[in-house]
Amino acid sequence: MxxxxxxxxxxxxxxxxxxxxxxxxxxxxxxxxxxxxxxxxxxxxxxxxxxxxxxxxxxxxxxxxxxxVLGDVVGRYTRHPHGFGFVVPDDPSEIDLYIPIGGAGGALHGDLVAARITDVKPDGRREGTIVRVLERKSKVLVGAFQPTYSGGGVVQPIDAGYGFDILVPKGRTAGARAGEFVSVSLETPPSGAGPARGRVVERLGRPDEPGADVEVLIRKFDLDPRFPEEVLRAAEALPDDPGRWSLEDREDFTGQTVVTIDGASAKDFDDAISVERTRDGGYRLHVHIADVAHFVEEGGPIDAEALRRGTSVYFPDRVIPMLPERLSNHLCSLVPNELRLTQGVTIDFDGEGRARRWRSHDGVIRSQARLTYEEVAAAIEERRPEARRALGKLLPMLEAASELAAKLEAQRARRGAIDFDLPEPELRLALTGGTEDIVARRRTAAHRMIEEFMIAANRAVASDLAARRAPCLFRVHERPDPDRVEKLMRALGGLGYRLDVDPVDATPAHFRVLLEQASGRPEEPFVVRMVLRTMSLARYDPVCLGHFGLALRRYLHFTSPIRRYPDLVAHRALRRLRHRVRERADVAADRRERLPDLARECSRLERDAEAAERESIAWKVAAFMAERLGEEFEGRIVEVAPHGLTVLIPQPFVEGLLPVRRLGDEYFRYDARRLRMIGSKTGRVFRIGQVVRVRVDRVDLLRHLVDFSLVGAETGPGGGRRRSGRGTAARRGRGRAGRRGR
CATH class of the missing domain: 1.10.10.10 (Winged helix-like DNA-binding domain superfamily/Winged helix DNA-binding domain)
Structure with missing residues (x-):
């Protein structure tokens, strides 16, 4: 009824x-x-x-x-070069909001905005319009300057997301020359009344000048290479000698065989390790971490500046540190043969690498050596006699460490953790600042060993803090969205891969098996990339929600307090817990109330730092290839898309786009199901994993893009896609944008 x-x-x-x-x-x-x-x-x-x-x-x-659930969405507006965009919510649990062309309401790329949802698709995707600009990202943009006949100029922003050029009137160019990078103050945003207008406030150098790229990125990502005077004075006031009072109530580990193992160019050493075999056939792991919390007073000027930065940023040729150099490279750095204060974890493992018990401690160490990954790998993995002799008395400890690391790797595999092993470019820099070579970064057994030990320490601290409900920032990696998993299954199905599970029920083990099946096969890079894109973005959260990729219920970051603020938060929480510090109720409540905002800010700063680091590498790669225009290389197709093929050449280790118009003098059809291109006349096929010979055809330094052409392909004036009714230009544009987004 x-x-x-x-x-x-x-x-x-x-x-x-x-x-x-x-x-x-x-x-x-x-x-x-x-x-x-x-x-x-x-x-x-x-x-x-x-x-x-x-x-x-x-x-x-x-x-x-x-x-x-459908009220105004607050977040950063990211504009695509084609005019549409997305609002990335402040709340990381929310999905992005699509903003169609014409829906930005005067917002510019990077602005903090409030957007109203106007539509929800059956699959949950949301569409909306921006109703308010809450905060402009910046009134100063960076770009390339070109003079005009009137005596003024035009600045093309480095970030294509802005989608407009800025007119600079005569007399406001600061003497900028053609092609120079400049900072320009945006005085009038673009509107129906006219174009954007501004004035040059700083000249940053020519594209071929060493260091100009970093100067541009520092301003683009609002980084600060200099510390305020108040912060530097506070750092200088810290005593060089820890003093007897600092050593009280600390465990003395100075008699241990303790070493640091880092990259050859590392300058800040915040973790050291020592491993012993135990009488019962197990192992005891000591992870010693620089006690940054001892030197950085909570709420003080150094702490406030570290919080503002959130993380260190590592460019190929310089570092913008989170802490002043006196702390990061001196007082806190675990350099050899010096007393250093630490917070650490001691973990007992059985003979199979299962953690039986652990404890945290305040300690003091004296590192016996600063080792590199290459030195340790040469001695332990490659077993070179000269490398083993060079390690001397350190060798037995490192042999035990290698044994334990292998057991921990096996345990990680048993629980189904995902192991992404996608080679990344490593730049070999010349003393003059240029790039001498680009190689694939080698992930050695020494890298994996330190990774396993740091995961073990992070896991132990997370377990203690979660069990006691201590206020801290956990490292959260949530399960992937089922829609993305379904898209992955469709994409890989044409290559013969199956996940054999409902997307909602996919576990880390399913993805691990997928990657193992692809290991060593020509399509492995593509499979790894696709799985990576399917994953959720790791972030910080005051709630312990687990780490999907590592297949762990509890996890946080503890082992890098010199370069990550969330690690410093964990150190302080662990010390309060260990020393049974009883805070006033209002102080404890205030600390908890601040955590959600702190988690969002640290996650945002981490994303910005990673974007700046990626762009810096892409910039130097493009500059390196610009000197090799016309040279030929053999490479492998690692992706196939409607706009062309992504080709990876192994030496130098560089990736570029082979546009479809450069494949030959015929129309090529994109086969989405089998991920291949098929020539309409010849039937020629290009597919994932195929080896091709390419020529460096074009380099866009402003957008950091490398384009190839196919050696031996004969193309007419219009290139490969020659049918006028097929939207060639639009497809090419989408190709460029897609490449930048990888």
């Missing part, structure tokens, strides 16, 4: 919030609550009243949704 009275407002709201798609029409709501057709006008009026009260949101298609 149909219900005669309208349901309570809260019942309607709850039903909408639990409904797939989060929205419904008047008719759908009426049917759900058993209302007769004659009640719909009354229901419609009530729904519009709830919209006016701000409790409901009116959507396209005459649908309604709860404002509690």
């Amino acid at each position: 149909a219900q005669r009275t309208l349901p309570a407002d809260e019942r309607i709201l709850t039903w909408l919030e639990e409904r797939p798609g989060l929205a419904a029409t008047v008719r759908e709501i009426a049917e759900a609550f058993g209302l007769p057709a004659r009640s719909r006008p009354k229901l419609r009026r009530r729904l519009h009243e709830l919209v006016a009260e701000g409790r409901l949101v009116a959507l396209r298609g005459r649908r309604f949704g709860s404002a509690r």
Whole structure:
């Protein structure tokens, strides 16, 4: 029997919030609550009243949704060069909001905005429009300057997301020359009344000048290479000698065989290790971490600046540190043959590498050696006699460490953790600042050993802090979205790969098996990339939600407090726990209340730092290849897309785009199911894993892009796609944008 009275407002709201798609029409709501057709006008009026009260949101298609879940979305606006964009919510648990062309409402790329949801697709994807600009990203942009006949100039922003050039009137160019990078103050944003206008405030150098790229990126990502005077004074005031008072209540590990193992160019050493075999056939691992919390007073000027930075940023030729150099490279750095204060973890493992017990401690160490990954790998993995002799008395400890690391790797495999092993470019720099060579970074057994030991320490500390509900920042990696998993399965299906599980139920072990199946095969780089893109983005959160990739219920970052602020938060929380510090209720409550904002800010700063580091490498790679225009290389196809092929050449280790128009003098059809290109005349096929010979055809230094052409291909004036009705230019544009997004 149909219900005669309208349901309570809260019942309607709850039903909408639990409904797939989060929205419904008047008719759908009426049917759900058993209302007769004659009640719909009354229901419609009530729904519009709830919209006016701000409790409901009116959507396209005459649908309604709860404002509690579909209200204004606050986040950063990221604009695509083609005009559409996304609002990336401050709340990392929310999905991005699509902003169509014309929906930006005056917002510029990078602005903090409030956006209103206007539509929700059946699969949960959301669309909206920007209603308010809450904060401009910056009024100063960086770009390339070109003079005009009028005596002024035009600045093309480095970031293609802005989608406009800036006119600089005569007399406001600061003497900038053609091609120079400049900082320009945006005085008038683009509008219907005219183009963007501004003035040059700083000249940053020519593209071929050493260091100009870093100067541009520092300004683009709002980094600060200099510390405030107050912070430097506070750092200088710290005593060189820890003093007897600092050593009280600390365990003395100075008699241990303790070493640091880092990259050859590393300057800040925040972790050291020591391993012993135990009488019962197990192992005892000591992980000693620089006690940054001892030197950096919470709430003090050094702490405030470290929080503002969030992380160190590592460019190929310089570092922008989180802490002043006196701390990062001196007082806190675990350099050899010097007393250093630490916080650490001692973990006992059985003979199979299972952790039986652990404890944390304040300690003091004296590192016996600063070793590199290459030195340790040469002695332990390659067993070179001269490398083993060079290690001397350190060799037995490192042999035990290698044994334990192998056991921990086996345990990681048993629990199904995902092991991404995608080679990355390593730049070999000349003393003059240029790039001499680009090679694939080698991941040695020494790299894996330190990685396993740091994971073990992070896991132990996370377990202790989570068990005691201590306020800290956990490292969270949530399970991938089922829709992305489904797309992955479709993409890899044409290559013969299967996940054999419902996307909702996919576990880390399923992805691990997938990667193991691809290992050593020509399509391995493509499979690894696709799985990586399927994963959620790791972030910081005050709630312990587990780490999907590592297949761990509890995890955080503890082992790098010199370069990551969340690690410093963990150190302070662990010390309060270990020393049973009892804080006033209001102080403890305030600490917890600040954690969500702190987690979001640290996650954002980490993303910005990684983006800056990636772009710096891409810039130097492009500059390196610009000197090799016309040279030929053999490479392998690692991706196939409608706009062309991504080709990876092994030496130098460089990736570039082979546009479809450079494949030959015929039309090429993209086979999405089997991920291949097929020539319409010759039937020639290009597929994942295929070896091709390419020529360096074009380099765009401003966008850091490398384009290849196919050696032996004969193309007409229009290139490979010669049919005029197929939107060639648009496809080429999408190709460029897609390449940048990888």
